[in-house]
Amino acid sequence: xxxxxxxVHMTSRTTDDYAAMAAAGIRAVIEPSFWxxxxxxxxxxxEDYFLSLLGWERFRASQFGIRHFCTMAxxxxxxxxxxxxxxxxxxxxxxxxxxxxxxxxxxxxxxxxEAEEGYFRQQVELARTxxxxxxxxxxxxxxxxxxxxxxxxxxxxxxxxxxxxxxHNNEETLPVVLETKCWAGHTIYxxxxxxxxxxxxxxxxxxxxxxxxxxSADWGVSDVLKVPKTVAVMREQGIAEAAIEKIxxxxxxxxxxxxxxxxxxxxxxxxxxxFEGNSVLRGxxxxxxx
Amino acid sequence: MRDPKSLGxxxxxxxxxxxxxxxxxxxxxxxxxxxxxxxxxxxxxxFAGVGRRTRELDFKPTAAERGELEALGIIAPEAFTxxxxxxxxxxxxxxxxxxxxxxxSLLKDAYGKGDNGERVAVLRSLILxxxxxxxxxxxxxxxxxxVQDVFExxxxxxxxxxxxxxDASFNQLVIKALFTDVSLARMRGLKxxxxxxxxxxxxxxxxxxxxxSRTVSSDLAYVAHDLENxx
Numbered sequence: 001x002x003x004x005x006x007x008v009h010m011t012s013r014t015t016d017d018y019a020a021m022a023a024a025g026i027r028a029v030i031e032p033s034f035w036x037x038x039x040x041x042x043x044x045x046x047e048d049y050f051l052s053l054l055g056w057e058r059f060r061a062s063q064f065g066i067r068h069f070c071t072m073a074x075x076x077x078x079x080x081x082x083x084x085x086x087x088x089x090x091x092x093x094x095x096x097x098x099x100x101x102x103x104x105x106x107x108x109x110x111x112x113x114e115a116e117e118g119y120f121r122q123q124v125e126l127a128r129t130x131x132x133x134x135x136x137x138x139x140x141x142x143x144x145x146x147x148x149x150x151x152x153x154x155x156x157x158x159x160x161x162x163x164x165x166x167x168h169n170n171e172e173t174l175p176v177v178l179e180t181k182c183w184a185g186h187t188i189y190x191x192x193x194x195x196x197x198x199x200x201x202x203x204x205x206x207x208x209x210x211x212x213x214x215x216s217a218d219w220g221v222s223d224v225l226k227v228p229k230t231v232a233v234m235r236e237q238g239i240a241e242a243a244i245e246k247i248x249x250x251x252x253x254x255x256x257x258x259x260x261x262x263x264x265x266x267x268x269x270x271x272x273x274x275f276e277g278n279s280v281l282r283g284x285x286x287x288x289x290x
Numbered sequence: 291m292r293d294p295k296s297l298g299x300x301x302x303x304x305x306x307x308x309x310x311x312x313x314x315x316x317x318x319x320x321x322x323x324x325x326x327x328x329x330x331x332x333x334x335x336x337f338a339g340v341g342r343r344t345r346e347l348d349f350k351p352t353a354a355e356r357g358e359l360e361a362l363g364i365i366a367p368e369a370f371t372x373x374x375x376x377x378x379x380x381x382x383x384x385x386x387x388x389x390x391x392x393x394x395s396l397l398k399d400a401y402g403k404g405d406n407g408e409r410v411a412v413l414r415s416l417i418l419x420x421x422x423x424x425x426x427x428x429x430x431x432x433x434x435x436x437v438q439d440v441f442e443x444x445x446x447x448x449x450x451x452x453x454x455x456x457d458a459s460f461n462q463l464v465i466k467a468l469f470t471d472v473s474l475a476r477m478r479g480l481k482x483x484x485x486x487x488x489x490x491x492x493x494x495x496x497x498x499x500x501x502x503s504r505t506v507s508s509d510l511a512y513v514a515h516d517l518e519n520x521x
Contacts, residue, residue, distance in 0.1 A: 037436065041402055077434055080430070080434065082427070110434065111433070111434070111459070112458070140469065141465040141491070142462075142465060142494065142495070143494075144494050144497075145491070145494065170498060170501065170502060172497060172501055194502075
């Protein structure tokens with residue numbers, strides 16, 4: 001089965017991870033821009049990060065037969081950094097136009113501060129201007145209120161709900177999201193957020209419509225194979241193959257195709273290629289598909 | 291509230307008693323010289339170097355020293371290592387060499403480019419310096435950290451949040467403490483700052499955990515229910 005991990009921070013991962021993902025059936029990934037585990041101290045650090053998402057990281061993925069797309073935004077946590085936040089917003093128009101950018105995100109809330117709300121609103125307007133969908137992070141703490149507040153802002157601003165993916169849902173927030181026309185993402189983590197068994201139970205209860213799953217794997221304890229592992233558990237639980245495929249391929253494709261930039265045409269792996277003179281290989285024989 | 295110079299000197303005197311002479315000399319070299327402009331690069335070098343030189347040293351203040359520390363505003367001396375104490379002393383003395391309008395910038399620089407130990411010292415210093423309200427953005431930033439020691443330096447045995455955090459920030463701090471298994475017994479002012487929004491957030495978190503078939507800690511249950519019902 002072809003799979004899509006619509007939220008994974010590959011910049012933090014190794015080439016072994018790419019190889020394992022490809023072997024497990026993952027054909028496409030979306031890498032939302034996010035924070036780096038510690039606050040950045042310069043706007044320029046964001047710019048180089050954005051450039052790496054569009055350049056080197058997309059190339060790395062291609063070397064393993066995986067299509068790499070990204071979303072760009074000022075993330076919720078760093079929206080609270082008054083020294084850099086507006087500077088990052090000012091960068092975005094240039095980067096939101098680039099090929100491979102398929103949404104504005106992750107925007108959303110961390111501690112639901114006034115600064116977070118202000119930058120949320122600015123970035124919703126950017127999504128409207130650049131005709132991109134929105135990827136919205138829901139907070140770890142006070143998640144249900146954060147989800148409800150997100151929806152109220154989207155409605156107040158008249159942004160089309162069907163162009164909004166609200167991420168990191170759980171048992172408490174999924175019914176809230178499904179009452180709207182927004183899409184609902186779920187992060188399968190080793191210990192927090194959501195696990196495979198609970199996810200399968202939610203699919204049994206609510207069905208596959210507008211539901212996505214992702215690994216959100218990053219620099220922390222996380223697992224790039226959580227999408228295929230969730231597929232395996234859903235199968236064990238007797239969920240129909242068509243429903244599973246809808247969740248792990250059709251839904252992310254349908255949602256992010258709203259950007260008009262989701263080019264999923266597979267190119268052949270050619271590890272003899274270089275990106276700005278660099279190869280992912282370290283003396284190995286390049287794999288070249290014919 | 292003491293002026294930064296006497297605060298810094300008093301803390302330095304206590305710290306120096308617990309370290310070998312060569313370490314005390316090193317720390318003293320970081321003290322800005324009277325009448326000279328503070329050279330931040332040099333100052334932060336000593337501020338950083340304190341960590342490596344004090345890491346292996348115990349800090350067991352005498353009863354008299356505990357009394358001195360408490361009189362200086364340190365309510366929980368046991369939360370201070372020798373390195374933290376020395377660095378807080380340096381920060382206070384660094385501030386004393388600057389105009390008050392530049393204090394926040396010095397602390398922000400120390401926090402923003404500090405390692406975890408340096409950040410802990412900054413957070414422990416905030417409540418001790420004049421007009422702590424000036425440092426609210428540093429304290430709020432610390433609540434966003436994923437580093438447990440840094441988070442605990444603002445959340446635990448530190449009166450700063452109780453006195454200066456708005457309700458929204460205080461509530462976030464409590465809920466994050468519950469998320470990260472920080473004992474609420476180490477948080478100051480929970481009863482004084484209790485508010486309906488905090489109960490609502492705690493009850494939502496409790497519901498979320500129950501829906502995920504997870505345990506509910508006694509601290510979470512306390513905030514969600516007992517704290518609200520306390521007379």
